[in-house]
Amino acid sequence: MFRFLTRRVLGAIVILFLITAVTYFLFFVLPSDPAQLACGKNCSNKDLVSAIHHRMGLDQPVYQQYFDYIRGIFFGRNMPDGQNCAAPCFGFSFANDQPIWPLISDRYPTTFSLAVGGSAAFLVIGVGLGMLSAWQQGKTFDRVASSISLLGNSVQIYFIGPLAIALFADNLGWLDHGHDPTWTSDPIGSLNGLVLPCLVMSVIFWSNYSRQTRSLMVEQMAEDHIRTARAKGMGSKYVFYRYALRGAAASIITIFGIDLGSVFGGAIITEATFGLHGLGNLAVNAVFSLDLPLEMAVMIFSASAIVIFNIVVDAAYALIDPRIRLA
Amino acid sequence: MTTLTKPEAQPTPQGSEHFLSVRDLYVQFATEDGTVKAVDGLSFDLDRGKTLGIVGESGSGKSVTNLAILGLHNPRNTTIAGEIMLDGQELTGASERTLEKLRGKKMAMVFQDSLTALSPYYTVGRQIAEPYMKHTGASKKEAKARAVEMLGRVGIPHPQSRVDDYPHQFSGGMRQRAMIAMALVCDPELVIADEPTTALDVTVQAQILDLLKDLQQETGTSIILITHDLGVIANTADDVVVMYAGRAVERGTVRDILKTPEHPYAWGLLGSIPRLSADVNVPLAPIPGSPPSLLNPPPGCPFHPRCAFAETVGGDRCRTERPQLPDGRGSACHLTVDQKRDIFIEQIQPRLR
Ligand SMILES: Nc1ncnc2c1ncn2[C@@H]1O[C@H](COP(=O)(O)OP(=O)(O)OP(=O)(O)O)[C@@H](O)[C@H]1O
Numbered sequence: 001m002f003r004f005l006t007r008r009v010l011g012a013i014v015i016l017f018l019i020t021a022v023t024y025f026l027f028f029v030l031p032s033d034p035a036q037l038a039c040g041k042n043c044s045n046k047d048l049v050s051a052i053h054h055r056m057g058l059d060q061p062v063y064q065q066y067f068d069y070i071r072g073i074f075f076g077r078n079m080p081d082g083q084n085c086a087a088p089c090f091g092f093s094f095a096n097d098q099p100i101w102p103l104i105s106d107r108y109p110t111t112f113s114l115a116v117g118g119s120a121a122f123l124v125i126g127v128g129l130g131m132l133s134a135w136q137q138g139k140t141f142d143r144v145a146s147s148i149s150l151l152g153n154s155v156q157i158y159f160i161g162p163l164a165i166a167l168f169a170d171n172l173g174w175l176d177h178g179h180d181p182t183w184t185s186d187p188i189g190s191l192n193g194l195v196l197p198c199l200v201m202s203v204i205f206w207s208n209y210s211r212q213t214r215s216l217m218v219e220q221m222a223e224d225h226i227r228t229a230r231a232k233g234m235g236s237k238y239v240f241y242r243y244a245l246r247g248a249a250a251s252i253i254t255i256f257g258i259d260l261g262s263v264f265g266g267a268i269i270t271e272a273t274f275g276l277h278g279l280g281n282l283a284v285n286a287v288f289s290l291d292l293p294l295e296m297a298v299m300i301f302s303a304s305a306i307v308i309f310n311i312v313v314d315a316a317y318a319l320i321d322p323r324i325r326l327a
Numbered sequence: 328m329t330t331l332t333k334p335e336a337q338p339t340p341q342g343s344e345h346f347l348s349v350r351d352l353y354v355q356f357a358t359e360d361g362t363v364k365a366v367d368g369l370s371f372d373l374d375r376g377k378t379l380g381i382v383g384e385s386g387s388g389k390s391v392t393n394l395a396i397l398g399l400h401n402p403r404n405t406t407i408a409g410e411i412m413l414d415g416q417e418l419t420g421a422s423e424r425t426l427e428k429l430r431g432k433k434m435a436m437v438f439q440d441s442l443t444a445l446s447p448y449y450t451v452g453r454q455i456a457e458p459y460m461k462h463t464g465a466s467k468k469e470a471k472a473r474a475v476e477m478l479g480r481v482g483i484p485h486p487q488s489r490v491d492d493y494p495h496q497f498s499g500g501m502r503q504r505a506m507i508a509m510a511l512v513c514d515p516e517l518v519i520a521d522e523p524t525t526a527l528d529v530t531v532q533a534q535i536l537d538l539l540k541d542l543q544q545e546t547g548t549s550i551i552l553i554t555h556d557l558g559v560i561a562n563t564a565d566d567v568v569v570m571y572a573g574r575a576v577e578r579g580t581v582r583d584i585l586k587t588p589e590h591p592y593a594w595g596l597l598g599s600i601p602r603l604s605a606d607v608n609v610p611l612a613p614i615p616g617s618p619p620s621l622l623n624p625p626p627g628c629p630f631h632p633r634c635a636f637a638e639t640v641g642g643d644r645c646r647t648e649r650p651q652l653p654d655g656r657g658s659a660c661h662l663t664v665d666q667k668r669d670i671f672i673e674q675i676q677p678r679l680r
């Protein structure tokens with residue numbers, strides 16, 4: 001387990017290095033001059049631009065800039081103009097000269113809550129449907145469930161989102177409209193505000209997870225070790241949950257790991273649909289206001305989050321499969 | 328006390344009742360291509376404390392027969408007919424609940440490939456302890472102690488610590504021992520070993536077979552030993568059933584089958600026993616041809632497309648008339664008793680040495 005995780009963490013560090021480097025240099029080679037952007041539209045004074053260049057460190061060689069940037073994230077730094085930027089420092093926004101980290105830390109709880117809550121919802125619903133279908137293989141439920149989940153496959157969040165709000169929040173009044181969570185001050189209210197967005201977000205994942213779970217369970221039930229367990233006199237329900245599900249779980253987790261990117265994407269679309277203020281909204285604003293440091297920070301932050309969640313998923317996989325845990 | 332003993336085995340009542348009696352067993356699978364007649368009118372008996380060897384090529388229906396005894400076929404696509412009497416209890420058509428109580432307790436199975444037949448997700452100890460808890464109501468602790476004891480019994484060194492290992496941490500031979508421990512944990516009266524040694528190398532094979540024999544001596548359990556290798560049953564079985572295309576084609580004591588086999592198919596099997604003493608450069612002589620389709624079995628004797636002696640029988644009897652297997656010692660072949668004896672002595676035996 002330890003060796004497995006060490007290997008994964010080392011791999012993740014390499015990936016994070018690549019992500020930050022590529023992102024940084026991508027932005028660096030963009031045709032627009034950041035100093036010009038930071039200075040504003042009517043900034044034609046050469047001296048002013050070069051002063052800004054110096055202030056932003058743009059007169060340094062690019063690797064030095066990158067190094068300073070990374071150092072800032074971990075330890076904070078003093079900008080060339082003497083302005084202090086506390087760790088984690090992603091620089092200052094072009095748009096309003098504010099440090100960037102507080103902008104992100106203000107927003108990510110919404111996105112993370114959606115990603116986690118949405119995942120929980122589609123794992124419970126999708127995997128649950130798949131298991132029931134496998135158990136009822138070939139019977140009516142199996143067919144109905146596969147049609148329902150197919151339906152889920154063909155809808156879009158921004159289409160069912162408003163419908164769900166109109167139905168469950170406005171008309172029936174069963175669920176909250178959905179609002180940004182404030183976990184520390186109002187945990188219950190935060191939870192309530194997430195139920196509808198998370199459910200809506202989960203719909204697009206149902207079909208994949210129920211189909212995969214069904215076929216994994218059916219596959220598992222045909223395994224030799226299942227037959228052995230039954231030959232020992234273990235009941236079919238017991239074998240289904242203890243043996244088949246255990247085997248399927250490992251594969252489901254792998255699929256989930258691959259899907260992490262789409263999960264974040266789903267969370268961002270859900271944010272927009274429900275008018276929540278998360279990272280997606282922040283990134284869109286950054287793009288429109290040509291706020292390069294903010295865009296870069298959001299990109300690096302989200303990519304890192306996915307890489308880190310991937311390690312968590314890997315660890316969960318290793319916990320389930322002793323052949324990996326003990327390797 | 329938790330020793331490997333078993334309640335006094337009742338002696339089989341004179342003549343009539345056998346411990347296990349399979350009569351006219353048919354097992355058919357509904358598939359997309361049609362009905363697979365995997366077992367086609369099979370009968371055999373097994374007495375307490377005895378070992379029955381079932382031999383036959385791959386696909387002859389050995390596993391299907393024994394899975395039917397345990398009731399492990401999927402009822403959705405399987406039709407089973409005939410009679411399976413275990414200790415006076417009818418098993419065909421018995422409810423799943425009844426069978427669940429018997430499996431692992433009264434009858435147990437040792438499977439061939441211990442790597443796939445054990446779950447990779449649970450410790451060996453847990454997998455052994457599980458049926459013990461289920462069938463005896465033992466606590467977790469007692470069951471684990473029993474698992475340790477069983478592992479020691481089947482010759483696993485340091486059972487106290489190995490009990491917490493996962494199957495992939497065991498060698499192939501050790502896994503097979505663990506599987507035997509698992510099958511024997513509730514002192515079953517019938518153990519079905521389905522090619523328990525096929526995946527193992529020759530020395531380990533011999534050890535596993537010895538282990539089974541020793542355990543049988545101690546507990547008086549009956550064993551069905553399935554194999555496609557007559558060599559395996561030579562030192563292990565009392566009686567032998569030779570299966571071909573889902574039917575028994577010859578039946579006798581192990582001595583009968585090895586010394587005076589009657590069926591041309593059995594002669595073929597005998598010819599393919601690997602001998603440790605044999606020159607490695609002399610290839611085994613497998614039976615020419617391949618097993619018949621179970622979807623459309625050939626009419627008459629199912630072996631006739633591969634049989635060198637159909638001409639000796641004469642006419643097209645072999646192609647049209649299904650030879651019957653007599654009760655007791657005998658073979659399902661149209662050759663006369665004298666022909667069988669003469670051909671074996673004159674043509675087959677000289678080639679076996
Ligand atoms: N569930 C099933 N559905 C359809 N056909 C099956 C099924 N199980 C077994 N068969 C067929 O029944 C025949 C007998 O199979 P069985 O497993 O009993 O052979 P075997 O004698 O045990 O062979 P081996 O030595 O290879 O284990 C084979 O032709 C197999 O393809």
Ligand code: SF4
Binds near residue numbers: 590592635640645659
């Ligand atoms: S009945 Fe005919 S074909 Fe069948 S084994 Fe005997 S001789 Fe060969």
Ligand SMILES: [Mg+2]
Binds near residue numbers: 389390
């Ligand atoms: Mg088999």
